[in-house]
Amino acid sequence: MRADRRQFIITAAMIGAVILSSAWAQDSAPAARGPKSAEPCEGVRVQPGMEVQDLVAAHSPGTTYCFAPGLYRLTKTIVPKAGDKLIGSAGVVLNGAKLITNWKPQGKLWMATGQTQRSPVSWNPKWPEIGDPTAQYNEDVFIDDRPLRRVLSLAEVGAGKFFFDYDNAVIYIGDDPAGHRVECGATEAAIEARAADVVVKGLTIEKFTLRGISVSPAALIENNEVRYVHGAGIRFGTRCKVLNNYVHHNGKYGMNGGGEDALLEGNELSFNNAAAYRTKRGGGCWDAGATKFALSTRLVVRNNYSHNNYCDGFWSDTDNIGTVYEGNRIENNYRFGIVVEISYATTIRNNKIRGNMASGIFILASSDQDIHHNAIENNGLGNPDNGVLIPEAHRGGIMLVQQKRGSGRHGEYLAKNISVHDNTFVITAGAIGATKALGNPQVFSQNNVFAGNHYFVPDPNGAWWSWESGIRTWPQWRAAGHDAEGTLERIQK
Numbered sequence: 001m002r003a004d005r006r007q008f009i010i011t012a013a014m015i016g017a018v019i020l021s022s023a024w025a026q027d028s029a030p031a032a033r034g035p036k037s038a039e040p041c042e043g044v045r046v047q048p049g050m051e052v053q054d055l056v057a058a059h060s061p062g063t064t065y066c067f068a069p070g071l072y073r074l075t076k077t078i079v080p081k082a083g084d085k086l087i088g089s090a091g092v093v094l095n096g097a098k099l100i101t102n103w104k105p106q107g108k109l110w111m112a113t114g115q116t117q118r119s120p121v122s123w124n125p126k127w128p129e130i131g132d133p134t135a136q137y138n139e140d141v142f143i144d145d146r147p148l149r150r151v152l153s154l155a156e157v158g159a160g161k162f163f164f165d166y167d168n169a170v171i172y173i174g175d176d177p178a179g180h181r182v183e184c185g186a187t188e189a190a191i192e193a194r195a196a197d198v199v200v201k202g203l204t205i206e207k208f209t210l211r212g213i214s215v216s217p218a219a220l221i222e223n224n225e226v227r228y229v230h231g232a233g234i235r236f237g238t239r240c241k242v243l244n245n246y247v248h249h250n251g252k253y254g255m256n257g258g259g260e261d262a263l264l265e266g267n268e269l270s271f272n273n274a275a276a277y278r279t280k281r282g283g284g285c286w287d288a289g290a291t292k293f294a295l296s297t298r299l300v301v302r303n304n305y306s307h308n309n310y311c312d313g314f315w316s317d318t319d320n321i322g323t324v325y326e327g328n329r330i331e332n333n334y335r336f337g338i339v340v341e342i343s344y345a346t347t348i349r350n351n352k353i354r355g356n357m358a359s360g361i362f363i364l365a366s367s368d369q370d371i372h373h374n375a376i377e378n379n380g381l382g383n384p385d386n387g388v389l390i391p392e393a394h395r396g397g398i399m400l401v402q403q404k405r406g407s408g409r410h411g412e413y414l415a416k417n418i419s420v421h422d423n424t425f426v427i428t429a430g431a432i433g434a435t436k437a438l439g440n441p442q443v444f445s446q447n448n449v450f451a452g453n454h455y456f457v458p459d460p461n462g463a464w465w466s467w468e469s470g471i472r473t474w475p476q477w478r479a480a481g482h483d484a485e486g487t488l489e490r491i492q493k
Helices: 003-015 021-025 052-057 439-447 474-479
Strands: 044-046 064-067 071-072 085-087 092-095 097-099 104-106 110-113 142-144 161-165 172-173 182-185 189-193 198-199 204-206 211-214 220-222 224-225 230-234 241-243 246-248 254-259 264-266 269-270 287-297 301-302 303-305 312-318 324-326 329-331 340-342 347-348 351-353 360-363 371-372 375-377 396-401 419-421 424-426 429-436 449-451 456-457 463-467 471-472 486-488
Touching: 044 052, 052 064, 142 172, 172 246, 204 211, 204 456, 224 230, 230 246, 254 269, 269 287, 419 424, 471 474
Parallel strands: 044 064, 064 085, 071 092, 085 198, 092 204, 189 211, 198 220, 204 224, 211 230, 220 241, 224 246, 230 254, 241 264, 246 269, 254 287, 264 301, 269 303, 287 312, 301 324, 303 329, 312 340, 324 347, 329 351, 340 360, 347 371, 351 375, 360 396, 371 419, 375 424, 396 429, 419 449, 424 456, 429 463, 456 486
Antiparallel strands: 097 182, 104 110, 110 172, 142 182, 161 172, 463 471
């Protein structure tokens, strides 16, 4: 990258582009955070200290459970029956961690014996080598709700760190536990519902090892806060509605799922993939991030706020068809704002996408994409500090890539019939268009067209577009058949 262009990027990162500032200022507020005050609830009363699953097992399907405020330290996963409703409010916390009180000094450290909690590692041995081996172990340790950093040997333990010696059932920490609450994740999941029409509403769910809420079909998941789950915060399926939840600081995913006709609306997702799941070779995100959707049909992702996640804001991966992303605000994620991978017939419209470290939108071997009326600003800047690497070819406003990925449920995986139109771009890093870098040149001959877009760049004479022969100037871009009615303006500082 030229030195003058790099200097501009640094300046833009500090002062920001002003073209869209009024539009961003008018953004609606993020989704409301967490459970609200109590609403009327008529049903079986649930009190702190109860093992909730024992209560659910004793009642018939279609029961409503009304949770009184307090801490519920679960040792069993709640398995609702068809039509059950789990209703909470502010102050109801379902906790999957074990309280540890038997600490003894061990030199400069402290140790607790008898720690037999253990779940299978969460990295498939068939996958590429893991980038950070600590991520695959699910039992996290917390001091006063602050997560400690796992290390893999006793010699590495110090302030803010812990070592779990699974073979000898001992946990070592480097902080004096006196006067503090120390917990370790122990229960695998808070709620797992395979029965239909379950409602989970108004609960705070924290510190489970694998899953927070896992539901399907036709469940309603509304106004919950899900945090510090080592695996996925919320997992959904067919006809589920996931509404107005605050999902943050989960180790692997904020949300993941698939199925038919699901709706995700009004949720806030932030700081997910906190455990830094990634591959060693290449450093890319792997099976982690704010979201990941697979095998979905007609999924609607609307009016959500996805920000500061340690990978992508939204990720469609493998045989999704008919997905609609609309009205979302997607900011400051460690890789792409939206990535659509080996999927079909996605509509991406009316989203505000800015400050993501790779492209605002990345389309990989996916066909029939309609991308329009989005505001895409200042993406492609910075480098993640969690080991994820971003190739230069992945930086910018939007990028299309074709790779040889075979075929799926709805045909061959091809980056074809992609229409990018009527969007507004502010470009200060990377490029917009298609690339054969990390892919192949087939992408240039598969009816992929940019039309009627509006561009703001620091230097209108510069090369900010990517097509067959590499990075292109505005006249070269238009000569390649794009944006005959598009506009180009200089960013006003």
